[in-house]
Every structure is written in C-alpha cells, then in structure tokens.
Amino acid sequence: xxxxxxxxxxxxxxxxxxxxxxxxxxxxxxxxxxxxxxxxxxxxxxxxxxxxxxxxxxxxxxxxxxxxxxxxxxxxxxxxxxxxxxxxxxxxxxxxxxxxxxxxxxxxxxxxxxxxxxxxxxxxxxxxxxxxxxxxxxx
Amino acid sequence: xxxxxxxxxxxxxxxxxxxxxxxxxxxxxxxxxxxxxxxxxxxxxxxxxxxxxxxxxxxxxxxxxxxxxxxxxxxxxxxxxxxxxxxxxxxxxxxxxxxxxxxxxxxxxxxxxxxxxx
Numbered sequence: 001x002x003x004x005x006x007x008x009x010x011x012x013x014x015x016x017x018x019x020x021x022x023x024x025x026x027x028x029x030x031x032x033x034x035x036x037x038x039x040x041x042x043x044x045x046x047x048x049x050x051x052x053x054x055x056x057x058x059x060x061x062x063x064x065x066x067x068x069x070x071x072x073x074x075x076x077x078x079x080x081x082x083x084x085x086x087x088x089x090x091x092x093x094x095x096x097x098x099x100x101x102x103x104x105x106x107x108x109x110x111x112x113x114x115x116x117x118x119x120x121x122x123x124x125x126x127x128x129x130x131x132x133x134x135x136x137x138x139x
Numbered sequence: 140x141x142x143x144x145x146x147x148x149x150x151x152x153x154x155x156x157x158x159x160x161x162x163x164x165x166x167x168x169x170x171x172x173x174x175x176x177x178x179x180x181x182x183x184x185x186x187x188x189x190x191x192x193x194x195x196x197x198x199x200x201x202x203x204x205x206x207x208x209x210x211x212x213x214x215x216x217x218x219x220x221x222x223x224x225x226x227x228x229x230x231x232x233x234x235x236x237x238x239x240x241x242x243x244x245x246x247x248x249x250x251x252x253x254x255x256x257x
Contacts, residue, residue: 018163
C-alpha cells in the first residue's frame with residue numbers, strides 16, 4: 001500500500017465488559033499479523049489494546065454504565081497501525097481511581113506508554129477516546 | 140481464550156496454583172480467590188505456575204503483587220514458575236522481575252528452595 005492511499009479500516013464493537021476484552025485482543029492480533037510487525041511488536045499491540053479496553057471496562061463498572069460499549073477502530077497504513085478505542089463508559093474523573101488498585105492502574109499506564117509509540121487520550125461526551133499509534137519496523 | 144486454574148500440593152507440601160490460558164481482567168479474579176483460599180489456610184509460601192499461560196496483563200500482575208505483599212508481611216513468599224519468554228517480558232518491562240522470585244522450571248525452583256529453610 002502506498003503512503004498516499006487511504007488506509008484500510010477495521011471496526012469492532014464490543015460490550016464494555018470483562019469477558020469481551022479478549023475478543024478485542026484477538027481482533028487486534030489478526031489485524032497486526034497482516035502488517036510488517038515483528039512478533040514482539042504484535043505482542044506489544046495485543047497487550048496495549050487489552051490494557052486500554054480493561055481501563056474502559058473498569059470505568060464502566062465504576063460509573064455503573066452497564067450498557068456501555070467499546071468501539072475499536074483500526075486504520076492500517078503501510079508503515080503504522082492506528083487504533084482508536086472509544087468507550088461510552090462515562091467520565092474518568094481526575095484523582096478518582098476505579099475499583100482497581102492504584103498500583104494496578106499505574107502498571108497499566110506504564111505498559112501502554114512503553115508498548116506503543118504514541119498515545120493520546122481525549123474525553124468524549126459519553127466516555128473516552130484513546131488513540132494509539134505503533135510504527136512498523138521500529139523497535 | 141480458554142482459562143484453567145488448579146490448586147495442587149507439591150511433594151514437599153508447597154501449594155501451587157497452576158494457570159493455563161489468558162489471565163486478564165476477566166479471569167484474574169479466579170486467581171485472586173485461589174490465593175485468598177491458600178492464605179486463609181495459613182500458607183506461607185505459594186507457587187504460581189505460569190508455564191501454560193499465554194497472556195497476562197496488569198490485572199494479573201496486580202493480583203500477584205497483592206499476594207506477594209500479603210505473604211511477605213507474614214515472612215512468606217510468592218514463587219513464580221515462568222519458562223515463557225513472552226510472559227517473562229511483561230515482568231521485565233514493568234521491572235517486576237526484580238521483585239518476584241522467578242524460576243524457569245519447577246525443578247529449578249525445587250533445587251533452589253530446598254536450600255532455604257521454610
């Protein structure tokens with residue numbers, strides 16, 4: 001795929017519940033396997049998506065948003081993969097943690113930061129959008 | 140995405156929780172329950188066998204850290220059997236490989252722990 005071509009897009013919508021986080025990871029594994037990522041990079045992406053979805057699930061539980069959902073949108077470029085995780089899990093209030101232990105949250109943040117090249121968090125009216133970018137061919 | 144958990148007792152009486160599959164936000168509560176059950180029975184040292192684990196996230200790490208803290212408060216320890224480079228990497232990138240006592244095999248762990256007083 002040339003750089004100026006529109007990226008291929010894959011979209012997955014899942015309930016914002018613990019049992020569906022594995023579905024998001026599996027989808028990401030399939031998408032990333034089609035790209036020139038190393039085995040380790042694919043594992044990094046799988047873990048990062050898992051952590052982001054887990055965070056959405058935790059906030060949905062905290063906000064009692066039982067009908068919340070996660071939209072995973074992947075854009076496949078020739079040199080990078082962009083993944084948007086958009087949830088309707090309600091607001092993530094600063095200074096207020098989820099039911100998770102603070103240490104666990106810090107670990108999740110650390111993992112996400114270390115595993116992907118770019119992460120951007122944007123509050124949305126119904127939840128949060130996190131965009132992560134992983135470049136192929138970089139370690 | 141199957142997950143299995145089984146608590147066994149080794150020949151020397153050491154309890155071991157054997158995990159298989161993916162340990163994440165959905166399955167980690169089962170690990171927590173198994174550890175709480177052993178702690179409730181007064182276990183001082185617990186072995187977690189990650190040999191057949193193929194995915195592990197921060198939720199699982201959090202449960203393991205919680206167990207380690209409780210055991211060390213009671214002068215005990217949590218021992219991990221982790222031969223998989225993929226799983227070990229999660230501990231390495233978070234720096235937790237320096238906190239947990241990790242072994243590549245059950246044999247290696249037995250050899251090391253037989254040298255220590257219980």
